[in-house]
Amino acid sequence: MGPTIRDVARLAGVSKSTVSRVLNGDPNVAEETRNAVIAAIKEIRYTPNALARGLNTRKTGTIGLIISDITNPFHAEVARGVEDLASDFDSNVILCNTDGRPKKEAAYIDLLVEKRVDGIIFTSVKTDESDMTNLRSRRIPFVFAGRTLPDVEADSVVVDNILGGFQATNHLLRLGHQRIAYLAGPSHVSASMDRYEGYCQALRRAGIEPDPQLVIEGDFKQEGGYRAMSALLDRSLGITAVFAANDYMAMGALEAIYERGLRVPEDIAVVGFDDIPFARLHLVQLTTVAQPKYDIGAIAARMLFERIDGKAQDEPSRRVVLPPRLVIRRTCGEYLGQRDFAEPNRPSRAAEPPVGTT
Amino acid sequence: MGPTIRDVARLAGVSKSTVSRVLNGDPNVAEETRNAVIAAIKEIRYTPNALARGLNTRKTGTIGLIISDITNPFHAEVARGVEDLASDFDSNVILCNTDGRPKKEAAYIDLLVEKRVDGIIFTSVKTDESDMTNLRSRRIPFVFAGRTLPDVEADSVVVDNILGGFQATNHLLRLGHQRIAYLAGPSHVSASMDRYEGYCQALRRAGIEPDPQLVIEGDFKQEGGYRAMSALLDRSLGITAVFAANDYMAMGALEAIYERGLRVPEDIAVVGFDDIPFARLHLVQLTTVAQPKYDIGAIAARMLFERIDGKAQDEPSRRVVLPPRLVIRRTCGEYLGQRDFAEPNRPSRAAEPPVGTT
DNA sequence: AATGCGTTCGGGACCGGTCCCAGGAAGGAT
DNA sequence: ATCCTTCCTGGGACCGGTCCCGAACGCATT
Structure with a gap:
């Protein structure tokens, strides 16, 4: 159908290996040939095929977002954070509304695996560990945003x-x-x-x-x-x-x-x-x-990409706990006294400092 | 990495062609071999690779949704309609927030083309015809939901x-x-x-x-x-x-x-x-x-899939106009008199009856 | 002159499927 | 017995890229 890398190669008078090199920014290409290739690409309006590339790089530049309902403003905000960060990492996000139905969720997981997404972010979690084994065995990283599954070992970011x-x-x-x-x-x-x-x-x-x-x-x-x-x-x-x-x-x-x-x-x-x-x-x-809804999504995505890019390949799972913030408006009456937000008593947890966002 | 169709074939003692056949529900497979293949698939937990499949079927089972901001409840509802319908068609939707920025939108279009999506739904449209030429030349169908571009010839669904x-x-x-x-x-x-x-x-x-x-x-x-x-x-x-x-x-x-x-x-x-x-x-x-926010999304998606599936391959573009509905609550005071919703004067348009939804 | 190294490039196997084509087996018709 | 169908199956080209391997060349070193 559309022009392929071979067409570009032919037009530029080089091999497809060379075209591939300029496409991927390989420095070992003579300036002259590089220009010829670029000109050819423009001339025939070549657009690389991400499927073919993904097939042997094993990277699709796509992540899945499993959410109960995008119509819920809380989730929409989280999704926005995820999408923005994915965009920064030149990735796309596939939106999956499950309505909290385990069957729908499981079906989506299968689909995402077929599509070979680089990773998955779970916002709604009704499933148990067994559904994750597929992801585990394929080494598809995933992180939980907003909610956690107590018995599942995985990265997560939640509010305290x-x-x-x-x-x-x-x-x-x-x-x-x-x-x-x-x-x-x-x-x-x-x-x-x-x-x-x-x-x-x-x-x-x-x-x-x-x-x-x-x-x-x-x-x-x-x-x-x-x-x-x-x-x-x-x-x-x-x-x-x-x-x-x-x-x-x-x-x-x-x-x-x-x-x-x-x-x-x-x-x-x-x-x-x-x-x-x-x-x-x-x-x-x-x-x-x-x-911090947006941050929950953004940080979750950032953690996911750290796994994807192999930086945090085999580290133990991390848990980021974000602070909530009391917003005083009118439904409690004005409170103008001294604020006291002392931490409640509870087992100290080694909360990493939140990963920076944007 | 994961098991491939070859592994299944080897285990089942058949060729990969045969495995492909049972995968795609080809009736011309002996019951016995079919069962053997299915057993093998289960045994090694085989999951087909959608990238490889998409590479030569030229169908990815993915559509793009270009939206200004998913955080906006109006758009979220439209998106929900789109996603639900895509799900019915065994498709996924890639979410693209553009914030109405033409540059971001253009970048997303390129990305979606690289990923070889089956089609695109535009909710936010700041771009002009020139950005669509790429889609046109690759015969990637697209439809506008909620808004239209006056000078662009394409399917659309809008409210009156x-x-x-x-x-x-x-x-x-x-x-x-x-x-x-x-x-x-x-x-x-x-x-x-x-x-x-x-x-x-x-x-x-x-x-x-x-x-x-x-x-x-x-x-x-x-x-x-x-x-x-x-x-x-x-x-x-x-x-x-x-x-x-x-x-x-x-x-x-x-x-x-x-x-x-x-x-x-x-x-x-x-x-x-x-x-x-x-x-x-x-x-x-x-x-x-x-x-009818949800319907706008759902109908747009339905129209898109009709194009994708080739049913409406080369038909002229269609324009679906949905009726708005006045919802009387409190901010105007009670109005209990006779309702008069006569159509305003305007050039008659040949509005097709809305495509049914779900 | 022989050797070594770095740069630039082409050849071709490979990723994991689909699908066309051909061939064998079985069964019915002549 | 021969031929034709129909059903089932395997072989292998192909989709469009990536990437390893090695060749060719220029130039400095010994």
């Missing part, structure tokens, strides 16, 4: 969810709240459990024993937050504040609160987690714990 | 922006508004101009001559909407309603309005365009013109 939960809860405590509810995510998601852990630590540090009645499970969605908050409100437990496991649930909670004619933050204070764009809205102004 | 602008403005008129401002997008974007056209038609139909003073250009972003609305308010032009070219600008407008202590919709009514997720929020409840 325990610390985040601690910050959110501590903020509420400082404002004088005592009865603080926790709107949890699904219990099998480590992020939600870690945030809960931070919540408990903050409470205990303030001399308050966590009350199981004040914890209710949701699904990380607005609807779930709405239902959970409504249920909590119905029981009249004397709640004055609520910490939602993510912003979507906080949104649902707000809705439930307003629906009952209660005011935020006067009657009930609300703090979320993630800092998705809507939280910033003038009309919402949600106080929340921000995750 | 004129009608949408008409609906939004007409809604405001029916509610009794006379001084209606238009917060435009960048003037080189056809979508914004078309919405303006619909705005003018609705006004004229109501016997009102559009007042240039009431039109102000923004950038499709919240910040731009805020500034534009502020400027408008400062001039005290007697505005009672505003139609923003998209929801982001409407958000900015709301902010400007609230900041001045004005009420929505009592003092000023607001209607947007797009219906991005935030518009639905209880706290916002933006009346807006909804675009």
Whole structure:
């Protein structure tokens, strides 16, 4: 179909080896021949075939991104970080929406292996170690971004969810709240459990024993937050504040609160987690714990490329823990006192300094 | 590295041709040999190499998606539609964020050509025909989703922006508004101009001559909407309603309005365009013109695959125009009267019926 | 003059598949 | 018995590159 390297060679009066050399910037090519080749390339509008090249270099310049749903602003931001960094490394990213379905995820992994991607970034992880054996045996590197699988040995970059939960809860405590509810995510998601852990630590540090009645499970969605908050409100437990496991649930909670004619933050204070764009809205102004979403993606991609380029070939897996950041807006009332973001008690972990981004 | 088709052949005691046959579901293979081959494939965990296959079938099972920014919820939704449909066609999509930069876009096009993608979907289009010649000469099909280039002959799927602008403005008129401002997008974007056209038609139909003073250009972003609305308010032009070219600008407008202590919709009514997720929020409840975002992506992908599969090989380019839908929420006040969504006057276009989706 | 080294280049095997072509076996028709 | 089909299978060219190997040449060294 299109012109091949042979056509260029013929036109330039050289062998295809030589064309290949100038294509790959080999210095051992006479200036004159190089120019002839370049001229020929331009003349017939030659574009190298990445398939053929990838076939024997075993590098495709493509990575896979497995994500639950790109429509989710949190994931979109992570994806953006991944894509930007891939672009810096002259790579492309193949987008895979799994909706959290293990079957779809497994199918995508197979496809990506067929395409011989250089590596994979997992954002949504419902699969277990067994699905990774294929990647392992083919030495296709992969890293987890945002979430981790406890029993899978692999690079990962996550936010410090325990610390985040601690910050959110501590903020509420400082404002004088005592009865603080926790709107949890699904219990099998480590992020939600870690945030809960931070919540408990903050409470205990303030001399308050966590009350199981004040914890209710949701699904990380607005609807779930709405239902959970409504249920909590119905029981009249004397709640004055609520910490939602993510912003979507906080949104649902707000809705439930307003629906009952209660005011935020006067009657009930609300703090979320993630800092998705809507939280910033003038009309919402949600106080929340921000995750460095873009950086999560960018750092994950950077780690992946370090594996791909062989720099970190056989090093043990690394775990980058990024700090969350409490963003104080309106839903908790103004807090102007001294900030206290002391680290919660927990086993010290050797967190490498975050890899720089961009 | 990994096992190849030859390894399978050796183990199964057949030739690689035969293995290839069972791989591709050729019926002319004896049941017995087929089983032997399948067993061998399983035993050595063989995964076909899509690069090698693509090299001579000239099909990669990959399409490119060129988008300005996946972080934008409108684009994310379109992307989701594209990806879902690609998945149905056993294809992958390569995500390309261009931020609207022509250079980045051109670079991505080159990359996608090198990777020999089966086709490309353009969402953001800043480039002109010249950039498409490469695609044309290589017969790589492409379709535009959401936006079009007037002078480029290609398949496209867009929403009827004129009608949408008409609906939004007409809604405001029916509610009794006379001084209606238009917060435009960048003037080189056809979508914004078309919405303006619909705005003018609705006004004229109501016997009102559009007042240039009431039109102000923004950038499709919240910040731009805020500034534009502020400027408008400062001039005290007697505005009672505003139609923003998209929801982001409407958000900015709301902010400007609230900041001045004005009420929505009592003092000023607001209607947007797009219906991005935030518009639905209880706290916002933006009346807006909804675009079938997902369908735009899905239909575009379907059209692309029709070209790829050769079904629509050499047919003239098609243009699918999808209807917008006015979603009445709170920012204009309740409108309970009879709906009148008459088509505005404009050159009749032979709009094919939308291709069905999923 | 013989040797050695560096630069420049061409030849051709190879990456891992697809697919065309030919050939053998089996079975039916003549 | 011969011929023709049909079904199944193997051989090998080919897709479009990369990269190893070795040849040719110029020039300095001994």
